Amino acid sequence: MPRAVRFDEYGDIDVLRVVEVDRPAPGRGQALVRVKAAGINPGEAYIRQGLAADKWPATFPSGQGSDLAGIIEELGVDAGEFELGDEVFGFTHKRASQAEYVLVDIEDLVLMPTDVSWDEAGSLFVAGTTAYAAVRAVSLSEGDVVVVSGAAGGVGSLAAQLAKNAGATVIGLAGQANHAWLVEHGVVPVSYGEGALDRIQVASDGRIDAFIDTFGGGYVELALHLGVHADRINTVIDFDAATKYGVKAEANADAASAEVLSELAALIAKGVLEVPIARTYPLDDVRDAYRELEKRHTRGKIVLKP
Template identity: 40%
Template sequence: MSNRTVWQTAFGGPENIEIVEAEVPVPGPGEVRVRVAAAGLNPVDWKLAAYPALAEAFRVTVPGGYGNDFAGVVDALGDGVERWSVGDRVLGAARGHAIAEFVVVPATKLVAVPGGVSLRDAATLDIAGRTAAAAVDALELTASDTVLIGGAAGGVGVIAVQLAVATGAQVIATASESNHDFLRELGAIPVAYGAGLAERVRAATDRPVTAATDLQGTETVDAALALGVSPERITSIAANGATLPEGVIATGGGNARPDALADIQRRIADGTLRLEIAGTYPIEETAAAVKRLRDGHVRGKLVIAVDPALV
């Protein structure tokens, strides 16, 4: 039984990515082995491979495996696992070794994938779904709100925009011009990012902006404060809490409610939330996919099809 695995041979860029034949992992007590169908790429993946200090903080080793998000089918159970059965469709996270034919993870870290959700789509959700839910939930939006979402066309942003629209709030979303029609389709009012953002937001709505979330850096935080938004109603996923203005909420996937991914998948299955997959690559072309992600301006997510028969 093979276990083709994406391997980062040294710190740096996608030029250091190889496909190697690794041992098939064996699940220990409380663990589950998953035959991976697909893995979703996140910006943090290439950053961990590029920056030693960041890798150390996340306990990722280089040389070593690659990726975090995956979805697949339960293949084997360790002793004491009762929640799962062989053949169950699941998604999860395997920090630093997700892009492989087989991964072993704690049984408690898996989430069921329901009918109506493909394993390809499920593979994009662990980081982006949790992070989007955390960023939007913390704002406690209602129909009386107007919320500014920065970085709205990325993997997290596409989900966050739709979760915010579902609350009834008016959504102002920043993105490059090429993504504006797409954001309108999601129910948002698009504006271009960059210098002069606050002025463009004022021109886009006659309602006061009451909340904001910044999914890329601090530009949207600064614009929201200039627009008079209370710091306690601004969230940011891309900046360390110590660097944010006082009162602004630093958040991330770790702050998501336990049922966040189940809720997002229900919305996907019933057609009220759409995912945007910018490209699906075979495992042999992982380096090309990482390069595309690193180059920026990817709408939605990029996916590695590890086992096309399961995707």
């Protein structure tokens, strides 16, 4: 029998388990995908911990995961132009991708480009569409100066690159260990922590047009202190601050489509966007994968390999 990640109650990492489940059968407009890679995301940890129960409650037993890449094993009727054996990537809204097999609506799948790896494609949906929405929200133009917090993280690393591709000068807040990576990608690195405001002002020569917050913990307030107008600040995580100060909070839901995924994958294939893969784990080590993720010091993405 195929296996999948499950949890039966809210809690810490130890509630996660890998269990045998029935093999799903595709319905109309669905494909059964054998998963080759499934990225993990902080939002999944918040849901499992019950921290988002008012907004995204879990129904137990609950699966996990949205991101996926794999091979089509079965097709339901009305499957469009997809065929058995097609290599695809995409997403599911059913909290189900961290499994050996997952049912996916045809409209949420994209054919794999030849120059994109399983790990990149399988971890692109949440982080990629969130970064895409955040960059679009702050309306960057050629020559703008934008600050990205958490600039080496799963979302931040992509947002920084997309902002650079838009013609902006990008200042990336990150730990010293990630500064070389940022420089390699055309981003001006600045260390986070005490004194960050002064360091940003020096790095920007006093001009900052926009701010993208991918980390939370006071960066919205920092952006306002730097003189950035509220309509050019976007946070993908600090929703309380967004409400309090009237800044934007556009994220995954604002760009969640196969069309955006296709656009991002094309950038990867062209070599102008990199999805840094911090580490991969077998499905059985899902607890270890989330243990590393929840330290919040990962460069890029962590991927499960069913």
